[in-house]
Amino acid sequence: MALRYFHAEPVANSLKSMIPLKEKGLEYESVYVDLHKFEQHQPWFVAINPEGQVPVLDHDGTIITHTTVINEYLEDAFPDAQPADGPLRPRDPLGASRMRYWNKFIDEHVMNFVSMHGWHRMVGVIARNVESGEFGKLLENIPLPDQRKKWATARSGFSEADLANATAKIEYAVDKVERQLGDTAWLAGDGYTLADINFYSHCGMMVERMFPELEIAVRAPRLVEWRDRMSARPGVAAALKGEDRTAPGLRTWTGHVR
């Protein structure tokens, strides 16, 4: 049995499937894909994932993509490799459905909106550092039409209206999570699950640093307490220590870039 994980910096999508690998104690070969060099659109990587996106899990040559799918796959393929305090996917049907409810909410209503702000601040800089003619060629290498559009928009900058809409979605999510954490210790109930890992990776970990104007400590104190509980988990801490080649001035998730 051999696992390989192709990923970028330990944040967002790349972090989201790295945490379960660490939490489950699975050995894997780590392959860093340099997004600054557009490696994810280069032929060697597109041969692995035709959609040209990180992360990718390679399990004995079988390729799994999309983090929510990868994380469920790891539960199906390695059901007995679990943290001491319980499985990452609840074993009762109701618990699993609560986890999937939150995963769906985060995938569809959170991820892309935090991502837009991150792209606006960081990818915009990267994209603008490329000459126009060269940039046109880079766009041609992007397999997914939606991603091509996103890169082109990141270069010119997202509109104020789109950014304001994204912020409103993030505020809605923060308030929703805060309410849930008033009822249960973790997002999907009394146990830590893939839903917590999802929200942490895409929003909870960095929302305070990326959006100081939201005054998260005042607005969502339970979220802050939950985030600290997450960060203290050895599996999460191990994933966060992963390779990070982003130039320090471009690390939007640390709050360095506004």
Place this chain on the structure above:
Amino acid sequence: MALRYFHAEPVANSLKSMIPLKEKGLEYESVYVDLHKFEQHQPWFVAINPEGQVPVLDHDGTIITHTTVINEYLEDAFPDAQPADGPLRPRDPLGASRMRYWNKFIDEHVMNFVSMHGWHRMVGVIARNVESGEFGKLLENIPLPDQRKKWATARSGFSEADLANATAKIEYAVDKVERQLGDTAWLAGDGYTLADINFYSHCGMMVERMFPELEIAVRAPRLVEWRDRMSARPGVAAALKGEDRTAPGLRTWTGHVR
């Protein structure tokens, strides 16, 4: 054990969880929710689903929402109730991951775009039939901000740019499905799964009637053959026979409204 299923017409979301109930041969109480009367936003229904959306599964008082989540729940809760030709969710990890890859693609890149055209044609008519003042009050009853926006937009009409973008997404999906059906008999592999039910309910069943300009029979003959195989399944046929109170002139999915 008692199941209740709250739903509207047998199309899109409401159809998507009705097919598995029929395929699995599960007895359930059928509760029709009249969207023309905005019943989904009325207090009795919002007490069941605070998000004010159909369909909803009630299993002995436990409420499950969102069709992809409901359908996985049915697999977890009733693993042995399966069609004769195999389980709706593959039992091997790779097969399940292929199914979830397609479910995610359909949920995020197909559903809302067919829905926009349906809303533009049908819900727009329904919304415009309501007086302005009355419509404002109806909007206030809609729990989800995104749904409030969608209703308001449906009344005034979606923009040409948004409709054209939605059509482009549908074309992309049709071509992607057509390619897949060149490799495998069903979307997620050799067996019929929840992924087929998802695409059929949101797009495959009615794409030819709703978008004659796409010339589906020429462009996607394998999709047409797949659709006919789906429609011929007794479970699918039983679901399609469900209650349909939409005024015939408003049935966008039959091709009556353009």
